[in-house]
Amino acid sequence: MAEKTSSPTGYTGNILRINLSNNSISVEHPDDKFYRTYIGGTALIGYYLLKELKPGIDPLGPDNKLVFSSGVITGIPSAGTGRNGVGAKSPLTNGWGDAQAGGHWGAELKRAGWDAIIVEGQAVKPVYIWINDDKVEIKAASHLWGKTTAEVQKLIRNELGDDKIRVTQTGIAGEKLVRIAGISNDITRYYGRCGLGAVMGSKKLKAIAVRGKKGLPLADTERVQQVAKWLVDNKQLLSWATTWGTSAGVAGLNAMGILPTFNFREGQFDGFNDISGPTMVETILIDRDTCFACPINCKRVVKVDAPYNVDPTYGGPEYETIGALGSLCGIRDLKAIAHGNQTCNAYGLDTIGVGTTIAFAMECYENGILTKEDTDGIELKFGNAEAMMKMVEMIARREGIGDVLAEGCMRAAEKFGRKAVKYAMHIKGQEVPMHDPRGKVGMGIGYATSPTGADHMHNMHDTDVVRVNPIMRALGLHDSIPPTELSPAKVRMFQYMTNLQHFRNCALICAFMPYSPQHMIELINGATGWNLSVWELMKVGERALALARAFNAREGFTAKDDYLPERFYKGVSTGPLKDKGIEKKAMKQAIRLYYEMSGWDPVSAAPTAAKLHELDLSWVVKELEASIIKK
Amino acid sequence: MAEKTSSPTGYTGNILRINLSNNSISVEHPDDKFYRTYIGGTALIGYYLLKELKPGIDPLGPDNKLVFSSGVITGIPSAGTGRNGVGAKSPLTNGWGDAQAGGHWGAELKRAGWDAIIVEGQAVKPVYIWINDDKVEIKAASHLWGKTTAEVQKLIRNELGDDKIRVTQTGIAGEKLVRIAGISNDITRYYGRCGLGAVMGSKKLKAIAVRGKKGLPLADTERVQQVAKWLVDNKQLLSWATTWGTSAGVAGLNAMGILPTFNFREGQFDGFNDISGPTMVETILIDRDTCFACPINCKRVVKVDAPYNVDPTYGGPEYETIGALGSLCGIRDLKAIAHGNQTCNAYGLDTIGVGTTIAFAMECYENGILTKEDTDGIELKFGNAEAMMKMVEMIARREGIGDVLAEGCMRAAEKFGRKAVKYAMHIKGQEVPMHDPRGKVGMGIGYATSPTGADHMHNMHDTDVVRVNPIMRALGLHDSIPPTELSPAKVRMFQYMTNLQHFRNCALICAFMPYSPQHMIELINGATGWNLSVWELMKVGERALALARAFNAREGFTAKDDYLPERFYKGVSTGPLKDKGIEKKAMKQAIRLYYEMSGWDPVSAAPTAAKLHELDLSWVVKELEASIIKK
Numbered sequence A, B: 001m002a003e004k005t006s007s008p009t010g011y012t013g014n015i016l017r018i019n020l021s022n023n024s025i026s027v028e029h030p031d032d033k034f035y036r037t038y039i040g041g042t043a044l045i046g047y048y049l050l051k052e053l054k055p056g057i058d059p060l061g062p063d064n065k066l067v068f069s070s071g072v073i074t075g076i077p078s079a080g081t082g083r084n085g086v087g088a089k090s091p092l093t094n095g096w097g098d099a100q101a102g103g104h105w106g107a108e109l110k111r112a113g114w115d116a117i118i119v120e121g122q123a124v125k126p127v128y129i130w131i132n133d134d135k136v137e138i139k140a141a142s143h144l145w146g147k148t149t150a151e152v153q154k155l156i157r158n159e160l161g162d163d164k165i166r167v168t169q170t171g172i173a174g175e176k177l178v179r180i181a182g183i184s185n186d187i188t189r190y191y192g193r194c195g196l197g198a199v200m201g202s203k204k205l206k207a208i209a210v211r212g213k214k215g216l217p218l219a220d221t222e223r224v225q226q227v228a229k230w231l232v233d234n235k236q237l238l239s240w241a242t243t244w245g246t247s248a249g250v251a252g253l254n255a256m257g258i259l260p261t262f263n264f265r266e267g268q269f270d271g272f273n274d275i276s277g278p279t280m281v282e283t284i285l286i287d288r289d290t291c292f293a294c295p296i297n298c299k300r301v302v303k304v305d306a307p308y309n310v311d312p313t314y315g316g317p318e319y320e321t322i323g324a325l326g327s328l329c330g331i332r333d334l335k336a337i338a339h340g341n342q343t344c345n346a347y348g349l350d351t352i353g354v355g356t357t358i359a360f361a362m363e364c365y366e367n368g369i370l371t372k373e374d375t376d377g378i379e380l381k382f383g384n385a386e387a388m389m390k391m392v393e394m395i396a397r398r399e400g401i402g403d404v405l406a407e408g409c410m411r412a413a414e415k416f417g418r419k420a421v422k423y424a425m426h427i428k429g430q431e432v433p434m435h436d437p438r439g440k441v442g443m444g445i446g447y448a449t450s451p452t453g454a455d456h457m458h459n460m461h462d463t464d465v466v467r468v469n470p471i472m473r474a475l476g477l478h479d480s481i482p483p484t485e486l487s488p489a490k491v492r493m494f495q496y497m498t499n500l501q502h503f504r505n506c507a508l509i510c511a512f513m514p515y516s517p518q519h520m521i522e523l524i525n526g527a528t529g530w531n532l533s534v535w536e537l538m539k540v541g542e543r544a545l546a547l548a549r550a551f552n553a554r555e556g557f558t559a560k561d562d563y564l565p566e567r568f569y570k571g572v573s574t575g576p577l578k579d580k581g582i583e584k585k586a587m588k589q590a591i592r593l594y595y596e597m598s599g600w601d602p603v604s605a606a607p608t609a610a611k612l613h614e615l616d617l618s619w620v621v622k623e624l625e626a627s628i629i630k631k
Helices: A032-036 A041-052 A105-111 A149-160 A191-203 A220-235 A235-256 A269-276 A277-282 A319-329 A334-347 A349-364 A383-396 A407-417 A418-425 A443-451 A488-507 A518-529 A534-554 A584-599 A608-616 A618-626 B030-039 B041-052 B107-109 B151-159 B195-201 B221-233 B235-256 B272-276 B277-282 B319-325 B334-347 B351-366 B383-396 B409-414 B416-421 B441-449 B488-507 B518-530 B534-554 B582-598 B609-614 B618-627
Strands: A015-019 A024-028 A065-070 A084-089 A096-101 A117-122 A129-131 A135-140 A166-170 A184-185 A190-192 A203-213 A285-289 A299-302 B015-021 B024-028 B066-069 B084-089 B096-101 B114-122 B127-132 B135-140 B166-170 B183-185 B189-191 B204-213 B285-289 B301-304
Touching: A015 A135, A024 B024, A032 A418, A032 A534, A041 A065, A041 A084, A041 A096, A041 A117, A041 A488, A041 A534, A041 A618, A065 A488, A084 A105, A084 A190, A084 A191, A096 A135, A096 A184, A096 A191, A096 A534, A096 B189, A105 A166, A105 A203, A117 B534, A129 A277, A129 B135, A149 A166, A149 A203, A149 A334, A149 B221, A149 B272, A184 A191, A184 A618, A190 B066, A190 B221, A191 A203, A191 A349, A203 A443, A220 A518, A220 B416, A235 A277, A235 A319, A235 B334, A269 A319, A269 A334, A277 A285, A319 A334, A319 A349, A334 A349, A349 A407, A349 A418, A349 B151, A349 B221, A383 B235, A443 A488, A488 A534, A488 A584, A488 B609, A518 A534, A518 B351, A518 B534, A534 A608, A534 A618, A534 B195, A534 B534, A584 B609, A608 A618, A608 B488, B015 B135, B015 B235, B024 B041, B024 B221, B030 B041, B030 B534, B041 B066, B041 B084, B041 B096, B041 B151, B041 B534, B041 B618, B066 B195, B084 B107, B084 B189, B084 B195, B096 B183, B096 B195, B096 B534, B107 B151, B107 B166, B107 B204, B127 B151, B151 B166, B166 B195, B183 B195, B189 B195, B195 B204, B221 B518, B235 B319, B272 B277, B272 B334, B277 B285, B319 B334, B319 B351, B334 B351, B334 B383, B351 B409, B351 B416, B409 B416, B409 B518, B441 B488, B488 B518, B518 B534, B534 B609, B534 B618, B609 B618
Parallel strands: A015 A117, A129 A203, B015 B114, B127 B204
Antiparallel strands: A015 A024, A065 A084, A065 A117, A084 A096, A096 A190, A129 A135, A166 A184, A166 A203, A184 A190, A285 A299, B015 B024, B066 B084, B066 B114, B084 B096, B096 B189, B127 B135, B166 B183, B166 B204, B183 B189, B285 B301
């Protein structure tokens, strides 16, 4: 790619490429159009993975690449811009994998002078990468192997002699190639989904430590500050997040009948009040934490005494964790959930993947598919908090039945036999998160069609809201649609909001921020000096998704892989959705309509050549012709 | 439709419906979402025509409707917002017809308190409509019938006793149902294309006189004024238009080999210098005129003494007229062209339709298909200025061969016989304007696919520029593409810019204004108080086009009707495009790709159900199912 002709602002213009097989370190300088086209995160990762990975490679082998990417506004002084993205071929789905995490690491990377890191190959012995502004080293990490995340961060900071170093790392679970392992920033912020912790583990890359002391030049600092000020002036819009955190809505979801319970068999849970955000505030909460430049403090910090011994270092459970380790497993003991959360964070596990896999095992146990013989004597019943806590650790360490569950519920079900399959709540191998699509049908389309499988971070906002909000209105979505209505208008709403969410995952903007598309534009143009429009913004989101879909198509995924677990087509036994499952035919029609709206082929489910050309992705047409058409 | 809950700003909230068969006058009040969805102009017209016209009606019968529509920023105090749109089923194409004109009439209509007028039925005797703020009358117009446009305006102003009245009218040509008749604002601004003057004539509606004395409330006057100031501060961007007018580029086009000459047989003309904008300035120009709120003064005012006797009242020729009555007919006599322009303006003719039809007749004459017997003794050869001037008048009056040519070149060719057909430069029945697609291939796609047939005002900007401009960059079009390159990237550029141009035709923004999409948003949001985004803006444009395509599909148009005249697949004999015609196969592929990018069916060429749903046009799906699928 060409050298830039002027100094970049917003982005650094430097992408680091590190090959762990041969310890080579090199730097690339994409041009300005590259950054404007791909922005960062999902789209930037998609560019490299689609260009550089051969289809059919082993996700845990040396040919996979792990790309960490910030975006062009990561690290600017406005709330919600501190996230970072990572992607690779997923060992959980054997398809497209990407995830995002908050914290401070992404902003630190930018201030060290780097937009992204491409990690290639596999080290023979454990290593970590140390980035100190311009200086990049590959360092031995055998002494960090097998250590908990908090220990690793401490050891790295100590040996490098700087307490301000930010650490992203895989945990013990990732070392052991657990397919539901994640990667953490700052111990408590998780790139949870798609099993990317195992990819990092397979490369024997324990951590990436970063210290950035450079400034980040902005084209128009005042323009950025105006949005920052708007957010501060309007932070009451997020007072729910500050006060109660992400589990603020547990009681509301329970009332609506969509609090995932007993492995999605039910949508209401007797113990909902014991595990709600307000209850956490009243009981175990001791502090609130926040991400780079953010005044919201939505992150929980909890402390629980013996016998739970939950250490504030590991933060506290988010809503997804409350659901997955709580109601989904029929558990109303908040302290046990906090303990499970701590284990996941200490060992580097995706709490959603873990919770949904344990709930699956519990249902197998209750149905006689598993017995105490299989579970090392543990009574793996819904509601058994002790069993849940034990099982989390066994998964992380691959001990006993944990070794099977560490493969995720899809592969575990294959092992447990035909009868177990219907209890495995996954799509494409990825476990379903804590949003019941029976009461949020837009999310249902999203689960079915996300290139990452069942995933709420690629599509949740805001398709299933009861009333359209200013963000939606700014895109021309003016009519409110009931959350359970599966109409063409809902498909349109889903398509727009999913493309916007993909844009957030490129610019790495926190999905909770009430930024309108115009605010996002102000931040980006203020940082970069571009004249990006909301049209381009939406096209970046669509482009990111198209790249991921193309990646999957090349790996052999087709329309047949876009489905919902059968359970969601049946109702639950209490609440507003009693006996009301999603209508299967309507969902199939909605998915088909979504394909057509998106310019995806009805059979291959890949973007058509026309759509790829329209998204300025003509180069992808050749990629797909070379692989898909051959089949 | 629902009543509005708050006072509208930008738009008036009042749409006037007048039935000339029974003299009924009624008022409708669409809701705010209607205005945000359709904005005005093409999309608003499309809404009514598609909802209210039955397929297959006679365009010149009582069932056709003529809709005049402003947009939500028409009449605000910023340059380029004084245009107005009109639409009906076209008697020239038997399909979708719409056209836009500048001047002051649209702004006057808004200040009278009306956004649009739907004219239905047919009067028995000639009438005109008089709108004096809230007061609306249907008045007798037999005394205006058969009068020139300047006479009509004068008579109306005199009898109503107000010199500030603005008049839109059809001319003598429209009275005589000439299919290439237009409608004028202020005598000199033309809704030229699609034969809409004949529709007005068929309704025996001579004119609509308007006087508006109300204010036009704006949500944020300062926001509008900032853009207005920007335009004034940057009016040097349009200094070419001020100085030389639209024919500034004649010499440049000739050098590029794309100055339409001898009925598109050639692209270079010996006499180009005699008919150029600079020559006009040096010879016959006596003044410059401008439209509502515009500081540019691009309109020409010319005066020519006997024997031409061109009266400044009728303005002066634009580039299209210079080309159509000049080089296309091989005529280098600027005074004769000015005379022909005056005749068109006085009689209400589309100068493009007239010029291209006369050039067609000249080529027929030179090839022996027509003889002096057919032409009342006129030697109808290329270069005969006298013959051209005479022919314009004969067309307007339907005298002699003019009665045949008044039907437009497609129908005239059918009358003249098989050999004449190849000389008729039209698409869908509409005559080709003065842009040679051999050197502007984006325009070629536009000609072939425009719902109005060969038409430059639905797609010209800016697909074929040599270097991308800030407007294009704001939509993510960053790579310049040679004007003759027919690549997927060009198709993408064409699609984006055509949708933007359709938006201009909804908001009624002058295509010469260097407003970026963001400027347009500022004007619209400043006027209305909305939070419209560039995304919505582009979707309005796409929606407008989809409505027009759906209209045509319902009338039986298919992909077969999207073609170019064969002549454009052959080269010319001099200049850069010597022997270089458009490659036919590449053009067909480009059109097919454009369909796919746009979500149009490859056979019916209509928007698919998915695309209609995506554009919030679910109601159109039923319209198409009821008609197209039946066939």
